[in-house]
Amino acid sequence: MLGYSSVMRHLRVALLQLKVGKSKQENVSRAIDKLRGIVSDHGPKSPSWTGKNKNLLCILPECFNSPYGVKYFNEYAETIPDGFTCNELSKAVKELGIYLIAGSIPERETAGSSTLYNTCTVWAPDGTIIGKYRKMHLFDIDIPGQIRFQESETLSPGNALTAIQIDEAKIGLGICYDMRFEELARIYRNDGCNFLVYPGAFNMTTGPLHWTLLQQGRATDTQSYVATVSPARDESSEYVAYGHSSIIDPWGAIMVDADAEETYVVKDLDFGVCEKVRAQIPISKQRREDIYKTLKVTF
Numbered sequence: 001m002l003g004y005s006s007v008m009r010h011l012r013v014a015l016l017q018l019k020v021g022k023s024k025q026e027n028v029s030r031a032i033d034k035l036r037g038i039v040s041d042h043g044p045k046s047p048s049w050t051g052k053n054k055n056l057l058c059i060l061p062e063c064f065n066s067p068y069g070v071k072y073f074n075e076y077a078e079t080i081p082d083g084f085t086c087n088e089l090s091k092a093v094k095e096l097g098i099y100l101i102a103g104s105i106p107e108r109e110t111a112g113s114s115t116l117y118n119t120c121t122v123w124a125p126d127g128t129i130i131g132k133y134r135k136m137h138l139f140d141i142d143i144p145g146q147i148r149f150q151e152s153e154t155l156s157p158g159n160a161l162t163a164i165q166i167d168e169a170k171i172g173l174g175i176c177y178d179m180r181f182e183e184l185a186r187i188y189r190n191d192g193c194n195f196l197v198y199p200g201a202f203n204m205t206t207g208p209l210h211w212t213l214l215q216q217g218r219a220t221d222t223q224s225y226v227a228t229v230s231p232a233r234d235e236s237s238e239y240v241a242y243g244h245s246s247i248i249d250p251w252g253a254i255m256v257d258a259d260a261e262e263t264y265v266v267k268d269l270d271f272g273v274c275e276k277v278r279a280q281i282p283i284s285k286q287r288r289e290d291i292y293k294t295l296k297v298t299f
């Protein structure tokens with residue numbers, strides 16, 4: 001018996017559904033201003049802090065410093081960790097004393113290189129990067145008359161997973177389209193993760209159909225919390241993001257859905273719930289790994 005009290009199992013999580021425009025400077029400073037607001041209303045020194053949480057984790061959207069479009073990625077790309085955006089984020093987390101999953105930005109592999117990635121960085125309150133994840137499954141789809149998007153025209157895929165631990169949360173990272181691939185979620189689950197975070201920017205075609213469904217699927221598959229963070233919807237932009245940043249609990253229930261406008265939502269996550277669900281519906285112990293690879297379908 002480790003003697004964990006329920007107090008120790010919580011992490012406060014804030015999703016910032018940010019309005020993203022064409023100026024990188026404005027996008028980054030707007031994000032940081034909004035983070036200041038979140039910390040003053042919901043951070044450890046705010047009246048709403050309950051004492052159940054040790055830390056505040058804030059999460060930004062996919063592509064929060066640049067418009068989301070293949071023609072923009074090269075212009076907005078920066079090397080990590082020495083580019084403008086990382087410098088600003090490093091100062092901000094130190095000032096605010098928060099953990100930050102910084103959505104994603106277009107990353108240039110090295111100065112002068114033409115290799116670009118869609119990359120998420122994770123920041124600790126001391127201003128250092130504690131995780132970096134490059135989108136593994138690129139968003140290449142073609143639905144005639146609705147949407148054609150080919151990230152692979154300018155981006156390269158990442159080939160590595162990244163998990164980080166913040167208090168009781170063991171967090172596996174994916175970005176947007178990655179959410180469609182249950183294999184990724186399963187690997188994280190098998191490695192002990194209890195929280196999957198996907199900064200994302202679904203669109204007005206696939207968003208209403210699949211965004212919430214996929215999150216609930218990944219949450220029930222892995223019996224973990226799942227969070228997604230989208231840019232706010234802007235009907236005037238070339239790529240209209242769906243919005244609806246959300247948190248799904250380990251039962252698969254929607255805890256919060258931020259709708260479409262610029263806003264933020266805050267929830268205290270209790271990781272004891274993952275253990276309860278996993279004990280009560282013990283699917284991970286009931287998997288038939290002994291036969292899956294050898295099974296053949298007969299018609």
Ligand SMILES: O=C(O)CCC(=O)C(=O)O
Pocket residue numbers: 062138139175176177178180200201202203206207210
């Ligand atoms: O999977 C989808 O429908 C949307 C994916 C997407 O927007 C992305 O990967 O950025």
